Amino acid sequence: MHTGVIVLIILVVLLVCLVAAFLYRLVILRRGGTAAIMRTAPAAGGSGWRHGVIRYGDNSLVFFKLSSLRPGPDHRITRQGVDLGERRRPRSDEFDIMTEDIAILELTDGGREYEIALDRGALTAFLSWLESRPSGRSKRGRPAA
Numbered sequence: 001m002h003t004g005v006i007v008l009i010i011l012v013v014l015l016v017c018l019v020a021a022f023l024y025r026l027v028i029l030r031r032g033g034t035a036a037i038m039r040t041a042p043a044a045g046g047s048g049w050r051h052g053v054i055r056y057g058d059n060s061l062v063f064f065k066l067s068s069l070r071p072g073p074d075h076r077i078t079r080q081g082v083d084l085g086e087r088r089r090p091r092s093d094e095f096d097i098m099t100e101d102i103a104i105l106e107l108t109d110g111g112r113e114y115e116i117a118l119d120r121g122a123l124t125a126f127l128s129w130l131e132s133r134p135s136g137r138s139k140r141g142r143p144a145a
Contacts, residue, residue: 037117046093
């Protein structure tokens with residue numbers, strides 16, 4: 001075989017792998033979830049925001065970025081470990097990607113800080129999911145009879 005043919009085969013295999021990763025991510029995103037915009041904090045101004053989809057589980061929330069080819073979630077927030085910070089409206093330069101109806105929440109989970117932007121319905125769903133978590137007291141064993 002010629003070197004050119006080998007290089008062409010390698011490029012075709014890499015292209016097929018890239019397309020497969022893209023299609024896999026697309027299937028994951030199409031399974032459903034809630035639209036959200038999220039960033040790790042601290043971040044300057046309106047930078048760092050990423051559009052994506054969040055899904056709620058029993059013990060954690062997962063965030064999938066729309067622009068990522070990662071096979072799993074890009075961020076995972078545990079239900080028991082999350083602490084809510086302040087709620088605010090978008091600021092001046094954030095209106096490029098958000099509307100006035102969006103609420104931004106500050107979250108802390110295990111020392112990592114996030115900001116998540118949700119519309120009114122998604123905010124209600126998030127707060128309901130968070131408030132319905134079992135208390136730490138429910139984890140204790142039952143008293144002996």
